[in-house]
Amino acid sequence: TSDGSVASFQSSLDGIQARLQVSFAKLAADKEAAFLLMRSEIEKWEKNEKQFHRLLSENETLSSTLPADKSTLSRQAVGFDDHGVDHDDNSSDDESAEQQAQPEETPAETIAAPARPAGSTALIPDEPATRRAVLPAPVSGEDISLLSILRKNVGKDLSTIAMPVSLNEPINVLQRLCEELEYSELLDKAASLPDSLDRMVWVAAFAVSGYANSQWRAARKPFNPLLGETFEFVSPEKGFKYISEKVSHYPPVMACHAESIHHWTFSMDSRAKTKFWGKSMELIPNGTIHINFEKSGDHYTIIKPSTWMRNLIAGTKYLDHTGELKVINHTTRETCVLTFKESSMFGGTKHEVVGHVLNANGAKQKTLQGRWSESMMEEVAPNKLERLWKCNSPPPNHMKYYGFTEFTTHMNEITPALESKLPKTDTRFRPDQSLFERGQVEEADLEKLRVEQKQRELRKTMEAQDQAWEVRWFEKKDDPHTEDPEGQTWRYKGGYWESRETGEWSEKVFLW
Incomplete structure (x- = not known):
């Protein structure tokens, strides 16, 4: 049993x-x-x-009649991704003013973009593409003492010194300028507003947002472009296209131009200089940003403060931005002055930004505050703040991939459709940078030496033949608002996107 x-x-x-x-x-x-x-x-x-x-x-008529929330189709509308979820659990030791005031928040992720203008899709030549989520290889290369290199080159222009590739990150200065547009939706919002003071508030928030990615990027420098090197970036998702070119070797000058279907343009020429101060290095951003709004006729310029790399000798390197950032609306004569406060070594103030919007008579109209690494707020009433912009959370394991944001991760990607449209001068084809991105450090070092030597030989040949370098996509224009002592700035002269459409680039010099 x-x-x-x-x-x-x-x-x-x-x-x-x-x-x-x-x-x-x-x-x-x-x-x-x-x-x-x-x-x-x-x-x-x-x-x-x-x-x-x-x-x-x-169908231009259909496009122009659709309301803003129906003029674009987004996966977010059906919950295919979680961009609206804040994964950032970092907290500050000191309680920020906006936390004390319990601000009424308007997240940047929920900003409604203006309706797509009729016929404006012609501005953006590509269909939306599936973007890569991660670089081909994590951080590569041995740690090299930047200080030892600086000591050997005291008094020299640092932009002319040949640096080992391991000091770089796998993007170049032309791409760094494009990173200014990571939060371009702030300009979309500004261009859509009827009040000029409100427009100024959002332009100021945009000016601050360009610093956010630098909080993860103190360890390495971008590649220095070759003379004639170009970089384009088309963002159907954001509705803008961008073109840039290195227009001068000495002094090094980069020029860029972007235009949006939301009726704004962005341009600048960057003449940044560096100074070595022993324990710190200062980056002086000589050059003026120009922003134009088509509907209102506003013309803004932005002058930025210095950036400092701290702890060159000992300790953890970090970037700090200190001084005044000034935004001027030359159409209305309104201004915004923001003070970037120096970070304290012993806690307290960190990345703090405060300032005011002033009318044409210099009277304070609006107050702004925040942190360049986190968010910007407008004081809409006593003890009441409204959020204008919030820094996106970085991708998972971002520090293993040079601290790049999702936006930056997309820059070097070449899809089969894109490859056939780019000129051979585009940064994506630069062999040393491409090899370095893939983790092939020794090969990248050899290629870097080769392409730099090739450019030196080309320059000597042109000088011997009394030939001047011909800048392809930009030209010098008189500019009463520039900081250039000659009163000129490099502006886009057109033709790039037309050549892209036909595929006729007529390249006279092969850079690589």
Whole structure:
């Protein structure tokens, strides 16, 4: 009887195990079917999204009549990703003023972009693409003492010194300038507002937002572009396109221009200089940013403060931005002056920014405050702050990938469709930078020496033949608002996007 009970019990267990195995197999099959269904639905969504954008581009009347929330199709609308979720759990030792005031927040992620203008899709030549989420390789190269290199080159212009590739990050200065547009939706918002003081507030928030990514980027420097090197970036998602070129070797000058379907343009020429102060290095951002709004006729200039790399000798290196940032609306004569406070070594103030918007008579109209690494707020009433902008959370493991944001991660990517459209002068084709991004440090070092030597030889040949370098996409223009002692600035002269459309680049010099 006992044996019979055991056998019966064992039989029951065997039955349960068999049913569990069947259930597990069914669950696995259901899971696989669910993933296949989800992938199928996403592919259908992407196909419909492309058809939607194509329909808008072909039907100007339809595009102009759609309200803002219907003029673009986004995966966020159906919950395919979680960009609205804040994963940042960093906290400050000191309680910020905006936390004490319990601000009424308006997250940048929820800003409604203005409706897509009729016929404006022609400005953006590419369909939205699936972007890569991570670089091909993590941080590569041995740690090299920047201080030892600086000591050997005291008194020299640091931009002319040949640096080992391990001191670099796998983007260059032209791409660094493009990073200013990571939060371009702030300009979209500004350009849509009817009141000039409100527009100034959002332009000022945009000016601060360009510093946010630097909090993760103190360890390395960008590649120095070769003379004639170009970089384009097209963002159908954000609605702008950007072109840049190195226009002068000595002094080194980079010029860039961007235009948006939301009726604004952005341009600047960067003439940054560096000074070595022993324990710190100062980056002086000579050059003026110009922003123009088509509808209001506003013309803004932005003058930025110095950036400092601290702790060159000992301790953890970090970047600090100190001094005054000034935004001027030359159309209305309104200004915004923001003070970037120096970070304290012993806690307290960190990355703090405070300032005011002034009317044409110099009277204070609005108060702004925040931190360049976190957010900017407007004081809309006593003890009541409204958030204008918030820094996006960085990607997972971002410090393993040079501290790059999602926006920066996309810059060097070449899709098959894009490769056939780019000129060979584009940074994406630069071999040393490309090798370094893929983690091939020794090969990158050799290529860096080769391409730099090739440019030196080209320069000597042109000088011997009394030939002047011909800048391709930019030209010097008189500019009453520039800091240049000659009163001129490099402005986009046109033609790049037309050449891109036809594929006729007529390249006379091969940089690599």
